Amino acid sequence: MSQEQFWILLTRKIAGEASPEDLTELEQLMQQHPEWQFASQNLEDIWNSKPHVDISEEEEAYLLHLHRLQQKNIPFGKQLQPEEEAAVAELSSNSSRKRIRWLIAGLTVAASVAAFLFFNPFSGKSGASPAQLANINEISTRLGSKTRIQLPDGSVVWLNAGSKLTYDKDYNQEDRQVTLTGEGFFDVIKDPAKPFLVHTSTVDVRVLGTVFNVKAYPEDKATETSLIRGSLEVSIKSRPLDKIILASNEKLVVENKKDTVAAWKADEETDQPLMTLNQIKRNSRDSTINETQWTENKLVFDNEPFEDVAVKMGRWFAVDIEITDWALKQKRLTGTFERESVEQALEGLAYASTTPFIFKRSGNKIIIHR
Structure with missing residues (x-):
């Protein structure tokens, strides 16, 4: 019934x-x-x-x-x-x-x-269903959409566009483990007896009870773990002996793949990925954090290459954006969009950019060039 x-x-x-x-x-x-x-x-x-x-x-x-x-x-x-x-x-x-x-x-x-x-x-x-036969719960979001999930223990997860979260149906009986593909914002109920584990293709995140954001799209250049409150431990799968403890307002970035020589300044002998640990920047006006603004339905990027911005915009607006000019791909942009359409957002970027560009849309495909 x-x-x-x-x-x-x-x-x-x-x-x-x-x-x-x-x-x-x-x-x-x-x-x-x-x-x-x-x-x-x-x-x-x-x-x-x-x-x-x-x-x-x-x-x-x-x-x-x-x-x-x-x-x-x-x-x-x-x-x-x-x-x-x-x-x-x-x-x-x-x-x-x-x-x-x-x-x-x-x-x-x-x-x-x-x-x-x-x-x-x-x-x-x-x-x-096949997922039920495998004893797995699976929640996914399409491009252009977001959703909120409450797990059986009361912990809350927001999934960004094009993301997927899976967990066993016996979640919280003996342990609390989830697998994330894409981006998720987690507000975890504290339970020292049952640590909360997030598995991604690049890193594993272990917490007891805290608030944090994980951005782990396999096609992206890096996996980002941003801690808003509390503490957490990050294990890098390609470096099993390395465990990084994050404190509040810290962000760990781990490169996913060797797209370019510049993107990977790894040790040539150990062939390990580049890692960076930074402080999260809070906006001086309202103390908001760029890494979590998407949960408030705001698309934010700060001094990011246009090619990375295009990927974000593609997920956000459910379109395929292609930049044909290499120099334009490297152009760094800053912007915040909330209610704008993809055309309005691109027009705003073109107006504010010191490097003019034009775009043409055909269906879900957008071509950008100078």
Whole structure:
């Protein structure tokens, strides 16, 4: 019953008609089933965007989808429970019928995917997805999106765009371990008996209870660990004997790969990556920290090469940005953007830069040149 109740409560929340009790129950269900975070995020994106296809086409797609589900003997579609019928009827009575019908079409697609996972005979057993069979919870965010997760022990994680967090379903029973790909901001509940471990492809981070940010995109030049409060220990996988203890307001940067000779000033004999330990800079005006501004929905870069800025902007706005001029790639930029579109952000950078450039967008591809 919990899955059906999840869809009902999520629909009420998105439509702005959920009571405080509904929101509390939905939050509890999301904590019990963190794998539903991705569906919730996608459906909220559908609701907040504008319909771009004709409603009649969506209705035809909806009916076709029901027909296919019935052929597979998947119990979804018109076989609604009484409480589901009441929720749909309640939504249909408001002034945004077309938008709600469009949302229901999106709900149908997402729910049918979930139904397929639950009833697909190749899943091994009823009610189990491949991730569940592996005893793993997985939460991911698309490019251009962010999400907040509350782990079973009460610790909170914010995931930045294009990131993934996985952990065992027995998390917090004997230990607390998660694996991160991408960027995450962690606010960890203190438990000396169960240290909290974050595994990335380059480093492992061990804490007891603290607030910190880890940026570990495999395609980036470096992995960054920024400690906001408390203390933590970082182990570098390529240097197992080295353990670095960070104090509050310290940031460790470990190079990921040898892209250029300049990027790697490693010892030629040991072939070890470059590491740097710096103090985190706080903005004098409001004491904010650039490394965590993304959790406040602000894209911030400070004296960074344009090629690195382009990567950040690509994730932030879900676009592919290519800079064709080598010198322009090395141009260092500083900026803060919050509500701007990608075009507005690039126009602002072009206006402020001492090196003029132009850009052209075609779909999700943006080409930048001088």
